[in-house]
Amino acid sequence: MERGRFAPTPSGLLHMGSLVAALASFLDARRHGGEWLVRIEDVDTIRARRVYESEILRELERHGLFWDGSVVRQSERTEFYIQALAQLEVEHLLYPCFCSRQNLKSRGCKENAQGELIYPGFCRPEASVLAFGRPASNNAACRFLIRNDDYEFVDLLAGAQSGHVLQEAGDLVLRRADGCFTYHLAVVVDDFLQGVTRVVRGSDILPLTGRHILLQRALGYPTPVYAHIPLVLEKSGEKLSKSTSARALAETSPLENLTQALARLGVKINIRDFSRPDEVLTYALGQYALT
Numbered sequence: 001m002e003r004g005r006f007a008p009t010p011s012g013l014l015h016m017g018s019l020v021a022a023l024a025s026f027l028d029a030r031r032h033g034g035e036w037l038v039r040i041e042d043v044d045t046i047r048a049r050r051v052y053e054s055e056i057l058r059e060l061e062r063h064g065l066f067w068d069g070s071v072v073r074q075s076e077r078t079e080f081y082i083q084a085l086a087q088l089e090v091e092h093l094l095y096p097c098f099c100s101r102q103n104l105k106s107r108g109c110k111e112n113a114q115g116e117l118i119y120p121g122f123c124r125p126e127a128s129v130l131a132f133g134r135p136a137s138n139n140a141a142c143r144f145l146i147r148n149d150d151y152e153f154v155d156l157l158a159g160a161q162s163g164h165v166l167q168e169a170g171d172l173v174l175r176r177a178d179g180c181f182t183y184h185l186a187v188v189v190d191d192f193l194q195g196v197t198r199v200v201r202g203s204d205i206l207p208l209t210g211r212h213i214l215l216q217r218a219l220g221y222p223t224p225v226y227a228h229i230p231l232v233l234e235k236s237g238e239k240l241s242k243s244t245s246a247r248a249l250a251e252t253s254p255l256e257n258l259t260q261a262l263a264r265l266g267v268k269i270n271i272r273d274f275s276r277p278d279e280v281l282t283y284a285l286g287q288y289a290l291t
């Protein structure tokens with residue numbers, strides 16, 4: 001059984017960019033006769049707001065994008081993230097890192113294209129120390145010790161991808177010093193435990209996917225099929241922000257929004273041929289195919 005998912009962060013209302021991602025993932029899963037899940041990515045509890053979560057779900061329903069099963073929240077799944085960390089710990093693939101961002105900057109660490117500091121492994125333990133394991137530390141970030149950092153995958157839309165995570169980012173933080181689990185850990189664990197086989201999402205995550213593949217490898221998880229859809233940009237070329245465009249989406253009829261979103265996916269429809277969102281989606285199912 002194929003399974004896709006839409007995984008919004010509830011830090012703002014649904015906007016055209018996230019509608020396009022939801023729609024592409026929905027159509028792809030349904031076209032494969034698969035299930036489509038919705039997962040709330042509120043692992044970053046500082047930015048997540050419950051009010052946005054209900055608004056996002058309401059907007060999905062208004063556009064006829066009904067999901068299978070119940071919606072899960074990352075904030076309620078910490079036991080699974082702890083288990084995954086324990087598994088990596090047994091393999092000696094975790095170590096505590098005491099470096100602050102300020103600290104890394106003052107030691108001359110460079111930023112990558114995503115504006116993250118590339119971590120050169122200052123706290124990386126020697127192999128001899130690792131063999132005895134490292135005690136968990138409360139005030140330290142928890143990093144994933146990457147041994148083989150090269151990855152290769154074929155994205156259904158972006159084509160062949162390859163790279164080296166140590167050059168792109170360094171050993172990944174999986175749990176921050178404040179105790180929050182990071183997006184990288186949560187998304188990999190959740191996609192595996194939820195049986196997600198097809199990940200269709202915005203191309204802003206494309207540069208991070210190699211990290212997810214290395215984590216999957218270390219945890220013994222299969223790698224799902226990936227398709228990263230081009231981001232919807234403002235007329236100025238800026239990435240669409242949740243605040244500026246979300247209101248427009250909520251104030252416009254779902255038929256108009258779906259027409260626009262489908263156009264971004266290369267599917268042209270005549271809005272006058274349809275009276276309900278589900279009719280549009282049924283038609284679009286015959287028109288949109290990633291593979």
Ligand SMILES: [Zn+2]
Pocket residue numbers: 096097098099121122123124
């Ligand atoms: Zn460190």
